[in-house]
């Protein structure tokens with residue numbers, strides 16, 4: 001157990017995939033879960049409660065500054081603090097550079113990293129009150145590596161690393177850490193949709209495409225949302241209090257820096 005009992009943990013992109021699993025894991029560790037997503041988070045909230053945890057959901061668009069401030073204010077009024085903020089909401093895109101519209105670029109940037117800045121503004125004072133806090137930001141191995149026709153995804157996930165380091169040096173003296181997580185391929189809808197698209201344009205089946213990728217992963221398997229959730233639980237704990245400004249790979253051995 002990570003000793004998260006009673007911690008107030010807010011997770012964006014919590015309706016499914018990695019975000020849902022983070023909610024469930026932190027609930028198991030005793031945290032009070034605030035599940036945030038543009039989609040309904042009822043299933044996440046119910047699964048946390050089934051584990052004996054406390055959870056509440058909000059419909060929340062990470063690109064909407066007014067909504068962010070309203071929801072953070074409501075959490076602040078109810079609990080008088082926020083301890084853990086996981087910026088997990090994100091979107092993937094694989095459009096060639098010449099085909100990517102400016103509107104799409106802005107949309108991906110707004111969700112994948114500008115949102116982290118917008119959320120940090122009202123959350124920081126609620127962490128500073130207790131001289132304790134954890135920002136955990138989902139980047140990707142694409143934030144360190146580059147992939148063809150992923151200019152928006154690679155750029156925004158690299159920006160997450162810069163934003164995380166900036167938060168880390170600014171907030172470290174307040175007992176607040178900020179760290180980024182760089183997952184490799186994790187089995188979620190996002191990965192399946194991406195691989196299906198790549199399989200289609202390469203004229204192979206999803207199974208054939210996945211099998212080829214699998215051969216490149218030293219661990220010999222794809223990641224599971226639970227793998228990422230376990231890392232989040234550690235970074236959220238007191239044990240991780242001296243880890244700050246890092247970009248931690250969780251990819252079965254694909255990236256070494």
Ligand SMILES: NC(=O)c1ccc[n+]([C@@H]2O[C@H](COP(=O)([O-])OP(=O)(O)OC[C@H]3O[C@@H](n4cnc5c(N)ncnc54)[C@H](O)[C@@H]3O)[C@@H](O)[C@H]2O)c1
Pocket residue numbers: 012013014015016017018019036037038039060061062063088089090091092111138139140141182183184185186187188189190191
């Ligand atoms: N799955 C992978 O292989 C993988 C690898 C590296 C990094 N990641 C990152 O992990 C995070 C979670 O990925 P996932 O695979 O679970 O994706 P997913 O598509 O299954 O879930 C993403 C969630 O974010 C929510 N979301 C999207 N836009 C939002 C918005 N504007 N406001 C609020 N919520 C919004 C969606 O509704 C969804 O519930 C993302 O940041 C992703 O880039 C995933």
